[in-house]
Amino acid sequence: MSDAATKPVHDQALCVFAAKDFASGAHPVWCPGCGDYGVLAGLERALATLGKPPHEVVLVSGIGCSSRLPGYMSTYGFHGVHGRALPVATGIKLVRPELEVIAVGGDGDGYSIGGNHFIHACRRNADILYVVMDNRVYGMTKGQPSPTTEPDWDSDIAPGGIGLRPFNPLAIAIASGANYVARGFSGDPDGLANLIVDGIRWPGFAFIEVLSPCITFRPEQSEWKKVVRPTSLTIEQDRAAATAWCSATTASAWVSCTVATARRPRRHCSRKSRLPISNANS
Amino acid sequence: MTAGAVFLRAAANAGYYGMMTQLFGAQVRGGESAALVQVSTEPIEAQPDRYDLFVALDWDKVEQFAAEIPLDEASVIVADPEAGAVPAGIAKSKGRVVSLKMSDPDAIRLERGLYGKRVNMFAAGAVCALIGVDAKHVQAAIENIFEGKGAELIAANVKGAVAGAAAAPGLTLNFRLDQATLAARWLISGNQALALGALRAGVRFVGCYPITPATDLVEWLAPHLKKLGGRLVLGEDELAAINLALGASYAGTPAMTVTSGPGFSLMVETLGLAVAAEIPMVLIDVMRAGPSTGIASKTEQSDVNLAIYGAHGDAPRVVLAPISVADCINTAEYAVYVAESLQLPVIVLSDQSLGQATTVIDPSSERPKPLKRRTNGVAADKPFKRYAIGPDPITPMPLPGTPGREWVAEGLTHSEAGLPASGAGVHVAQINKRAKKVQRFDPGKYWGESWGEGDIAVLAFGSTIGPARAAARRLAAAGHPIRVIALRVLSPLPMAALARALDGVHRIIVVEQNHGAQLYHHLIGQKAIPPSAESVARPGPLPYRPSEIASYVV
Numbered sequence: 001m002s003d004a005a006t007k008p009v010h011d012q013a014l015c016v017f018a019a020k021d022f023a024s025g026a027h028p029v030w031c032p033g034c035g036d037y038g039v040l041a042g043l044e045r046a047l048a049t050l051g052k053p054p055h056e057v058v059l060v061s062g063i064g065c066s067s068r069l070p071g072y073m074s075t076y077g078f079h080g081v082h083g084r085a086l087p088v089a090t091g092i093k094l095v096r097p098e099l100e101v102i103a104v105g106g107d108g109d110g111y112s113i114g115g116n117h118f119i120h121a122c123r124r125n126a127d128i129l130y131v132v133m134d135n136r137v138y139g140m141t142k143g144q145p146s147p148t149t150e151p152d153w154d155s156d157i158a159p160g161g162i163g164l165r166p167f168n169p170l171a172i173a174i175a176s177g178a179n180y181v182a183r184g185f186s187g188d189p190d191g192l193a194n195l196i197v198d199g200i201r202w203p204g205f206a207f208i209e210v211l212s213p214c215i216t217f218r219p220e221q222s223e224w225k226k227v228v229r230p231t232s233l234t235i236e237q238d239r240a241a242a243t244a245w246c247s248a249t250t251a252s253a254w255v256s257c258t259v260a261t262a263r264r265p266r267r268h269c270s271r272k273s274r275l276p277i278s279n280a281n282s
Numbered sequence: 283m284t285a286g287a288v289f290l291r292a293a294a295n296a297g298y299y300g301m302m303t304q305l306f307g308a309q310v311r312g313g314e315s316a317a318l319v320q321v322s323t324e325p326i327e328a329q330p331d332r333y334d335l336f337v338a339l340d341w342d343k344v345e346q347f348a349a350e351i352p353l354d355e356a357s358v359i360v361a362d363p364e365a366g367a368v369p370a371g372i373a374k375s376k377g378r379v380v381s382l383k384m385s386d387p388d389a390i391r392l393e394r395g396l397y398g399k400r401v402n403m404f405a406a407g408a409v410c411a412l413i414g415v416d417a418k419h420v421q422a423a424i425e426n427i428f429e430g431k432g433a434e435l436i437a438a439n440v441k442g443a444v445a446g447a448a449a450a451p452g453l454t455l456n457f458r459l460d461q462a463t464l465a466a467r468w469l470i471s472g473n474q475a476l477a478l479g480a481l482r483a484g485v486r487f488v489g490c491y492p493i494t495p496a497t498d499l500v501e502w503l504a505p506h507l508k509k510l511g512g513r514l515v516l517g518e519d520e521l522a523a524i525n526l527a528l529g530a531s532y533a534g535t536p537a538m539t540v541t542s543g544p545g546f547s548l549m550v551e552t553l554g555l556a557v558a559a560e561i562p563m564v565l566i567d568v569m570r571a572g573p574s575t576g577i578a579s580k581t582e583q584s585d586v587n588l589a590i591y592g593a594h595g596d597a598p599r600v601v602l603a604p605i606s607v608a609d610c611i612n613t614a615e616y617a618v619y620v621a622e623s624l625q626l627p628v629i630v631l632s633d634q635s636l637g638q639a640t641t642v643i644d645p646s647s648e649r650p651k652p653l654k655r656r657t658n659g660v661a662a663d664k665p666f667k668r669y670a671i672g673p674d675p676i677t678p679m680p681l682p683g684t685p686g687r688e689w690v691a692e693g694l695t696h697s698e699a700g701l702p703a704s705g706a707g708v709h710v711a712q713i714n715k716r717a718k719k720v721q722r723f724d725p726g727k728y729w730g731e732s733w734g735e736g737d738i739a740v741l742a743f744g745s746t747i748g749p750a751r752a753a754a755r756r757l758a759a760a761g762h763p764i765r766v767i768a769l770r771v772l773s774p775l776p777m778a779a780l781a782r783a784l785d786g787v788h789r790i791i792v793v794e795q796n797h798g799a800q801l802y803h804h805l806i807g808q809k810a811i812p813p814s815a816e817s818v819a820r821p822g823p824l825p826y827r828p829s830e831i832a833s834y835v836v
Binding site: 007024053054055057058059060068069070074075076077078079080081083084086087088089090091093094095098100116117119120191224237 | 525
C-alpha cells in the first residue's frame, strides 16, 4: 500500500517533540508492572512522532485503572464517567475537527458499561482513535471478571468462573464499521506507537485493542510477553490467511471483513487468542 | 388534526389570538385524535373551563377524550347524522346536538375532493365561517399547511373548506367573534419557542435521543441548526446524547440536550459530571406524566425534585422554568447564558402542555443580555490550575487548543490543577467552590414575574401559570383581586425577589401539577414560604382549568 498511513513513522529528524514532552509528571496510580505503563509510553512516543503539540490533543476517558491515563499526559483531557468516553470524544471532535481526539479506557469501561457506545462509535465513524487497554479484569474494583475474561477464571464474585463466552472486540468493531482495527501489546511500546500513529492518521474511527496485563489480579498474564509477538506477515502478504479467515466468517460479514483487513497496514496478535484473525495465523 | 391547524392558522391570519392542543389515542399513526382550539381577541395562555363548539368528524373511540373536552348545556355538538348516534360519554354533557351533513360515506376519494366533501376541511371551513373568519384567510392557511404538497391537493382542500363555509349559515348558530386587531404575531409552540431561544443564545450543538413529547422540539430545530452551521447528533441513547453535548461544550461550543422524564433519568449520571467538572450545558426537560414511562403524550409537572436534587453527592445547578409559551424563547436563551457564565448545567423544565400548545403570541423585542464563558486563563502555572480556589469561584476554562493551558476535565474529586485527589481539604474546597457559584448567582429581573394586587398570592410555575392568571382575572372582575407569582428560577430560589413579591400577602397558595407537592416542599424546605402556606397539588394529565384554581381560592 502506498498510503501515507503505512509509511515508516520513526523519522526522528522531523520530530520537534520528544516523548517526555507529553508526560504531565503526575505519578500514576497503577501497580508496578502494570501493562498500562507501556501504553502510556506508546502514546507519548506516537504523539512525539506525529509532531502534534500537546495543546492540540485531547485525551478522553471513562472510569477504571487505564482511564486515569489523561492525567498522566500533558495534553488536554476529559476524565468523565464510567463507559461514556466515546460520546464525549465524538462531541469534541465534531465541533473541533482540528483537534486530535483520542479516547482511552479499559475492557470493562469500553465493552461492558460502554458497549453500546462502542458499537455506535464504530458506526458513526468519527475521526477519532480509541485505545482499549484490555487486561480481562476489573482492576480498580479489585478483580471481577470483565466481558473479555475467560469463562473459567475463578474470582470471589464468580467462584468457578463466570461461564460466559468472552466478548470479541475486534470482530464487533469490524462488523460495526470501524475504519481501522488493530491489536497491539503493551509489552511492545514501539510497535504500539506505530499502530497509534497509523490509527491517528487513518481517517474515520480507529480502534486499537491493546493486550495490557494486570499483574496484580491476573498474574498469569505476565506470561503474555512470552506468547505475544509481532507477526512477520501483514495480511496483504498473506493472502491465504486472509481468505481462510474471511471464509470462516458468515457471508454477511464477509464484505466488511475484507475491507477491514485490507485496510490494516500492520497488526500484532496473540497465538493463544480465540479471535479468528489470530487462528488464521497460528 | 389538520382541520384544527387550518382553523387556528386561519383565525391567526385574521388577527385573532389562539391556542391549539392535541389529543391522541394510543396508535402510532392515524387513528382517533382531537384538536382543541381556542380563538379570542385576547391572548390565550390556558385551556378553558369549557368548549363552545364540538365538531365530530366521526365518533370513533371519542369517549376516551371526554374528560379532556369539557362540554356543558350551552355547548353545541355538530355531527354528521350518518356517523350514528352521539356516544353516551359526549351526550351526557347535555350539549345541543346540531346535524350537519359533512360527507357522503360512499364517495370515493376523488369525488370527495371534486365535490367539496373532504370532511376535515369541510368542518374547518364551516367553523371558520361561524366565527367570522374570511375565506381568504382560510385559503391562505390551507396553502401554508399543505405547502409543497401540490396545487391539486391544495385546490381540493380549499374546495372542501369553501363548501363547509357555504353550509355554515344553514346551522343558524352565532359564534361570531368581535373584530380582531391585526398585528405581526407568531404562531409557535412552546417546543419551537425553546428551540428558537437556544439558537438565539448561540447553541450550535445538540445531542439528543427521540422521546415524546420533546422530539418535535429537535425536529423543528434540526434544519435551522444546520443552516446556522451547527450540528445535531442523534445519540444511541440518552447517555450518549448528554455526553455528546458535554464533549462539544468542553470543546467550546454552547451545547444542549433535549429530553423528557425517562430520558432525564438516564442523563442524571452525566448531570453530576457536568457539575463536578464544571462544564456548561443546557438540559431541556419537556415533562410528561410519570413515573417510569408514564403517559408519553400527556402533561405533568412531576420532575421538579429530579431537576433540583437529582444526582448523587452535592451537585448544585440552576433550574429554570418558562412562564408561558412566549416566554419559552427568553427562558431558553437566558438558560444558555447562565450555563455558559457559571460553567454548570442549567435545566429548563418545560412540560407537554406548554411544549405542544401551538399558540399565537406577540413577539417580544426584549432579550436577555448575553453572558459569556470565561476562557482567558492568566498566569500559566504548570500545570494550569483550572479549578483554582480563590475569591471568585468562577475560574477560567481555556478551550482545548490553547497553548500552555492544558487541563483535564475531572469528575473525580480533584485538586486545583484537576488531578484526582481524595483528601478532605481539596474535597471541601471544591465542593464550596461549586456551591458558591450557585449561591452568588443573581438572576435580577429574570427571577420570575408577579401580577396583580391583594393579600392572597397564587404561586405557580410553567403551564400552571396560565390557568392561575386566567383565574386571577376572573376573581378580580368579581371583586376578589389576587396576586399571581410565577417562578422562573426554581433553584436556587430567588429568596429576596420572592420575599418582595410576597410582601403584604397573608395567604400563599402553591399550585403545581404533581401528587407530591414537589415545588411546595422545596419552597418550605428552603424557608422561602411560611409553613402556613397552602398546597394545591394534583397529578396530570388533565390540565388545570381556571375555574379549578378560582374555586379553591375563594
